[in-house]
Every structure is written in structure tokens, then in C-alpha cells.
Amino acid sequence: MNDKILAVMLKYKPKSFGFDENDNIVAWVGDIPQPTDDELKAVIKTKEFKNFKQQKLDKNESKKISKNMDRIDLKSIPYIREWISKQKDAPKELVDLENEAKAIKAKMK
Numbered sequence: 292m293n294d295k296i297l298a299v300m301l302k303y304k305p306k307s308f309g310f311d312e313n314d315n316i317v318a319w320v321g322d323i324p325q326p327t328d329d330e331l332k333a334v335i336k337t338k339e340f341k342n343f344k345q346q347k348l349d350k351n352e353s354k355k356i357s358k359n360m361d362r363i364d365l366k367s368i369p370y371i372r373e374w375i376s377k378q379k380d381a382p383k384e385l386v387d388l389e390n391e392a393k394a395i396k397a398k399m400k
Contacts, residue, residue: 298331
């Protein structure tokens with residue numbers, strides 16, 4: 292997300308807005324007038340903007356980490372299910388699920 296978009300989000304909070312490939316505002320729906328480039332540049336220079344941008348970056352990084360953990364968790368489940376189902380005291384429901392999973396895998400091959 293570029294700085295102009297973040298500046299609009301932080302300071303102006305329109306109902307809707309859009310930018311073109313040259314970072315020019317091309318759509319604006321809001322209760323206040325559309326900001327000029329100079330106004331956006333002034334917002335971008337503030338400490339408040341720097342903090343806001345860092346929060347957005349941190350949030351995006353958190354989302355990436357969370358997605359990676361979800362991927363690992365989903366990948367781990369079959370191995371855990373298989374191991375547990377082989378235990379002498381494994382719950383019947385889990386053994387049945389493992390057998391069902393094996394049958395599905397066999398059909399996929």
C-alpha cells in the first residue's frame with residue numbers, strides 16, 4: 292500500500308476512494324473535500340503517519356505469520372491423526388476418520 296493511500300486512510304477517512312497507476316486520486320466519495328497532493332505530502336511527513344504506517348506493516352506481517360502457522364497446522368493434522376489412530380487406546384472415532392481419509396486418498400491416486 293503506498294503512502295498516499297495510507298495518508299488518505301489516516302487523515303481523511305472517505306467512504307470510498309481510488310487511485311490510478313500514477314498515484315492520482317481518481318475516485319472520491321466523502322463528506323470532506325478531496326485532499327491535494329500537497330496536503331497528502333504534509334500528512335506523510337507527520338509522526339502520526341509514520342506510526343500508522345508501521346501499524347499497517349506490523350498487521351500485514353502478523354497476517355503472513357498467521358497464514359504460515361495455519362498452513363503448518365493443516366499440514367500436520369494428517370500426520371497426527373495417523374499416529375494417534377495407530378495407538379492401542381486411540382478413540383474409535385479418530386480411527387474411523389483415519390480409515391476414511393485413507394480411502395479418499397486411495398481414490399485420488
